[in-house]
Amino acid sequence: xPAFAEGSPDLPAGAMAAITxxxxxxxxxxxxxxTTAEPDGDGIMFEDGAHDWFARVAAERAPTWRNELRxxxxxxxxxxxxxxxxxxxxxxxxxxxxxxxxxxxxxMDLAEAxxxxxxxxxxxxxFDAYESGFTASIDPTIAFLERHLGESDxxxx
Numbered sequence: 737x738p739a740f741a742e743g744s745p746d747l748p749a750g751a752m753a754a755i756t757x758x759x760x761x762x763x764x765x766x767x768x769x770x771t772t773a774e775p776d777g778d779g780i781m782f783e784d785g786a787h788d789w790f791a792r793v794a795a796e797r798a799p800t801w802r803n804e805l806r807x808x809x810x811x812x813x814x815x816x817x818x819x820x821x822x823x824x825x826x827x828x829x830x831x832x833x834x835x836x837x838x839x840x841x842x843x844m845d846l847a848e849a850x851x852x853x854x855x856x857x858x859x860x861x862x863f864d865a866y867e868s869g870f871t872a873s874i875d876p877t878i879a880f881l882e883r884h885l886g887e888s889d890x891x892x893x
Contacts (some may be wrong), residue, residue, distance in 0.1 A: 748775055768780060827882045828856065832857075837890065
C-alpha cells in the first residue's frame, strides 16, 4: 500500500478499495478521481474541502483540468519530506496549522532542526493560502525571495 507521511489523512474508503482490487489483479493502470466530495468516495483527496476547491478553481481558471490521477503515482518511493533535513539551500515552508490535507506536524520537527528551513505560519487550512489567506502567504514569500535572491530591478519606468 502507499507509504504516506505519519499524520497524513487516510485515503477515502472507496479509493482504498479500488487500489486494493487493482493490486490484487496485478494492474498498475488504475485511474482514480483526484478529489472526492465524500469521505468514503473513490477519489484520493477529501480533506479541507479539496473537491469543492478544485471543482470551483478548475471552472474559473483551468477549464481543461480533469479530476483524475494514476494510482501508480501513489507508490512512488520519493517523498520530499524524507529529504527535508538534507536541504542545502534556503527553503521556505508555509504551514497552515488547520491543514488536514497535508498536516504540518510531520514536517515541523524536521524543519525546526534544519537551519536552512524557514517556517511561516499562515492562518486557515490547506487551500486558504491561495485565496482568503493569500496575503498571509505571499508577503513572507516575497520577503524570503528578496532576502535570498536579492531585489529585482523592475526595469525602466
